[in-house]
Amino acid sequence: MDDSVSDAHAPTGEMPTILQDDLPLDGSMTTTLSFETGIPPAMMDSNPPNSLTDTLSSFSSTHSSSHGGNNLSTFSSSTTASRRSSMQFTKHVPVRETLNASVVENADGALQLGQYILKGEIGKGAFGKVHLAEDANTYEKYAIKEFSKSKLRKKDKANLFKLGPRGRGRGRRDPEAKAASTSESPLDLIRGEVAILKKLHHPNIVKLYEVLDVANDDSMYMVFEYCEKGVLMPVSLTESYANLFSDAECRDIFQQIVLGIEYLHEHDIIHRDIKPDNLLRSKDSIVKIVDFGVSEMFNKKGDDMTKKSAGSPAFMAPELCRPDHGEVSGRATDVWSMGVTLYCLRYGHLPYISDSIFEMQHIIRESEYKLPEDEDPRFVALIRSLLEKDPSKRATIDQLRDDPWLTNDGKDPLISKEENTTNVVTELTEADLAGAFKKINNLATVVKAIFKLKRGIKSHSPSPSTSSLEIPGADVSEMEKVQDAEEGISNAAHVPVSSENVKEADETQATSDNLEKSIDSVSLEARPEVKEPSDAKETQGTGTSAPLSDSVESEAVKEEPQGYQVCDMESGMCYWVPANSTKPAPTSGETLVADVPEATVKTAEAPVIHVDSTLEVTEQSQTTLAVKEEDVKVTVPTRETPAPRPLSPGPEQMIPSHDRSSSGSTSPGQLLNATPRLVGKLSRERLAMFEQKE
Numbered sequence: 001m002d003d004s005v006s007d008a009h010a011p012t013g014e015m016p017t018i019l020q021d022d023l024p025l026d027g028s029m030t031t032t033l034s035f036e037t038g039i040p041p042a043m044m045d046s047n048p049p050n051s052l053t054d055t056l057s058s059f060s061s062t063h064s065s066s067h068g069g070n071n072l073s074t075f076s077s078s079t080t081a082s083r084r085s086s087m088q089f090t091k092h093v094p095v096r097e098t099l100n101a102s103v104v105e106n107a108d109g110a111l112q113l114g115q116y117i118l119k120g121e122i123g124k125g126a127f128g129k130v131h132l133a134e135d136a137n138t139y140e141k142y143a144i145k146e147f148s149k150s151k152l153r154k155k156d157k158a159n160l161f162k163l164g165p166r167g168r169g170r171g172r173r174d175p176e177a178k179a180a181s182t183s184e185s186p187l188d189l190i191r192g193e194v195a196i197l198k199k200l201h202h203p204n205i206v207k208l209y210e211v212l213d214v215a216n217d218d219s220m221y222m223v224f225e226y227c228e229k230g231v232l233m234p235v236s237l238t239e240s241y242a243n244l245f246s247d248a249e250c251r252d253i254f255q256q257i258v259l260g261i262e263y264l265h266e267h268d269i270i271h272r273d274i275k276p277d278n279l280l281r282s283k284d285s286i287v288k289i290v291d292f293g294v295s296e297m298f299n300k301k302g303d304d305m306t307k308k309s310a311g312s313p314a315f316m317a318p319e320l321c322r323p324d325h326g327e328v329s330g331r332a333t334d335v336w337s338m339g340v341t342l343y344c345l346r347y348g349h350l351p352y353i354s355d356s357i358f359e360m361q362h363i364i365r366e367s368e369y370k371l372p373e374d375e376d377p378r379f380v381a382l383i384r385s386l387l388e389k390d391p392s393k394r395a396t397i398d399q400l401r402d403d404p405w406l407t408n409d410g411k412d413p414l415i416s417k418e419e420n421t422t423n424v425v426t427e428l429t430e431a432d433l434a435g436a437f438k439k440i441n442n443l444a445t446v447v448k449a450i451f452k453l454k455r456g457i458k459s460h461s462p463s464p465s466t467s468s469l470e471i472p473g474a475d476v477s478e479m480e481k482v483q484d485a486e487e488g489i490s491n492a493a494h495v496p497v498s499s500e501n502v503k504e505a506d507e508t509q510a511t512s513d514n515l516e517k518s519i520d521s522v523s524l525e526a527r528p529e530v531k532e533p534s535d536a537k538e539t540q541g542t543g544t545s546a547p548l549s550d551s552v553e554s555e556a557v558k559e560e561p562q563g564y565q566v567c568d569m570e571s572g573m574c575y576w577v578p579a580n581s582t583k584p585a586p587t588s589g590e591t592l593v594a595d596v597p598e599a600t601v602k603t604a605e606a607p608v609i610h611v612d613s614t615l616e617v618t619e620q621s622q623t624t625l626a627v628k629e630e631d632v633k634v635t636v637p638t639r640e641t642p643a644p645r646p647l648s649p650g651p652e653q654m655i656p657s658h659d660r661s662s663s664g665s666t667s668p669g670q671l672l673n674a675t676p677r678l679v680g681k682l683s684r685e686r687l688a689m690f691e692q693k694e
């Protein structure tokens with residue numbers, strides 16, 4: 001190996017021992033190669049060049065047209081060419097893991113973490129701040145993501161009652177590994193992301209350099225390459241982004257996204273949360289795919305079938321917008337999200353807009369988006385092939401390679417697939433996961449769980465009373481068992497939809513010292529009875545809680561709610577709780593409210609009720625968690641009543657396409673059993689509301 005070629009951006013300091021598993025199989029550690037000329041590192045391995053320059057020039061001459069340079073647009077010929085020359089497969093530097101880091105104040109009064117001088121906050125993630133940092137020795141800039149361990153722990157607690165290997169980037173593991181890890185530390189939520197990022201080496205994937213844990217402190221850190229130009233564009237549900245990209249810029253950006261995703265897919269990694277927010281740009285305008293928090297790595301080559309839903313609802317593929325969706329192709333869902341992203345880049349707004357997750361899911365499944373009449377027909381064809389509702393007919397990455405718009409009729413082709421994907425990604429192993437961080441105490445042994453519900457009643461005042469509460473069956477091993485059964489329930493994406501609900505929740509959250517952003521938010525919304533249009537285009541309608549965008553041609557007809565809808569704001573998954581004559585869940589007082597600390601309740605008359613109270617789990621035994629709280633009962637399935645269905649509360653109760661006549665038989669018990677989540681008892685006010693409605 002030629003170690004003389006180094007990664008100019010790699011931080012200084014001792015390199016850790018390189019595990020076999022960290023070594024790219026293709027020798028990419030030896031290379032600093034032009035992405036434009038794209039010399040495969042494998043070629044370097046098999047035919048070591050006499051000099052790097054020789055190899056570059058000879059290879060370049062045979063690939064001189066690989067990026068065309070023929071693009072007629074000013075952007076492409078000037079900016080793109082120079083930018084591409086700086087897109088490099090730099091030397092693969094293994095991720096360093098520092099377990100006993102400290103933050104100290106240096107002589108200049110600045111905070112310093114290891115060799116990184118913290119320069120200020122540049123963003124906020126779900127688990128903490130993002131800092132701009134500078135290497136004290138090289139002055140190279142980095143983005144350092146800070147994670148609060150306590151937030152992660154709380155998130156993990158919430159996940160105890162959810163399913164499966166979920167959370168931030170847990171890769172799919174083999175059964176043995178899964179069995180071995182019956183419960184995991186809060187840091188496992190990041191361990192999966194770190195483990196995946198360790199494997200990746202591509203110009204369009206953000207580079208993770210180091211992970212630092214500060215002992216006896218709440219913080220841990222991930223050191224990323226700095227993407228100076230920030231996110232591609234802000235996406236809003238209410239406003240259009242005015243600073244639109246030109247045709248050539250759009251093409252250039254989308255080409256880079258295609259190359260990054262091709263690399264991931266080729267190595268059996270599904271991103272699952274592609275959107276402009278997760279696409280940053282370096283100072284050279286190189287697109288960097290970030291945030292592998294919900295990504296998944298498949299063990300079996302080509303097996304991308306997943307039952308998980310993840311990602312932000314507005315970018316979610318139609319096949320994921322069904323609670324009972326079963327297995328779907330992860331690659332196809334990424335392609336859909338790429339289509340939504342491209343639409344945003346081109347027009348500055350989303351193709352499907354609603355501030356209700358329910359409506360969003362409905363229109364994604366049933367409605368069409370609008371395109372300008374004078375749009376380039378090549379672009380129209382491309383967007384249609386990406387936003388194809390049938391995943392089996394949706395464009396594949398291979399097909400995109402020859403797309404006329406993307407390649408500008410062949411004048412601006414992509415580098416070859418071989419060049420793009422040569423850097424081999426090795427399979428994710430338990431060693432990767434275990435090695436990513438030092439272990440901390442098993443969360444399953446953590447007895448005290450803080451469970452908060454926000455109650456800020458808009459049109460109803462609370463009248464608290466006190467009761468002693470019990471949670472039967474909150475046994476972690478039992479929860480593990482139901483995890484698999486619950487596979488169909490969505491995975492928690494870390495970024496909630498930017499809906500009004502979320503905004504309200506956020507506002508309320510901001511007033512609470514204790515509220516933790518890290519834990520999922522849940523919304524309870526009134527659900528209109530939906531008449532499913534036989535042909536979506538024939539039906540005009542309004543949304544449940546907000547007018548839909550002009551760009552949406554059809555959706556549900558609104559009627560008086562006959563129950564309510566429970567939505568996980570982060571995953572976008574909703575389930576329907578009927579309020580019919582059988583006195584279902586709400587009036588029984590057994591069912592509701594959330595598995596997370598923050599909830600809003602919507603009904604037709606009282607649009608939003610914030611549920612706001614705090615539960616403190618004070619004891620745990622095999623079957624019981626005792627909780628003190630006002631008017632709230634928290635419960636999970638008991639051993640005697642295992643979850644009968646993989647999904648809550650069963651397809652016939654799931655919105656929006658079920659037959660309402662068949663939904664009345666759902667009992668609170670069924671919902672409870674099928675939903676191994678924390679379930680709260682309704683407050684008196686809330687119960688009264690439902691009783692009045694009946």
Ligand SMILES: Nc1ncnc2c1ncn2[C@@H]1O[C@H](COP(=O)(O)OP(=O)(O)OP(=O)(O)O)[C@@H](O)[C@H]1O
Binds near residue numbers: 125127228
């Ligand atoms: N590598 C980076 N370079 C420059 N800025 C960054 C980088 N990573 C993050 N940021 C900034 O910080 C903001 C928040 O980071 P991030 O996107 O990771 O948060 P998030 O999506 O809420 O993530 P998470 O849920 O993973 O914590 C970004 O919008 C961006 O402005």
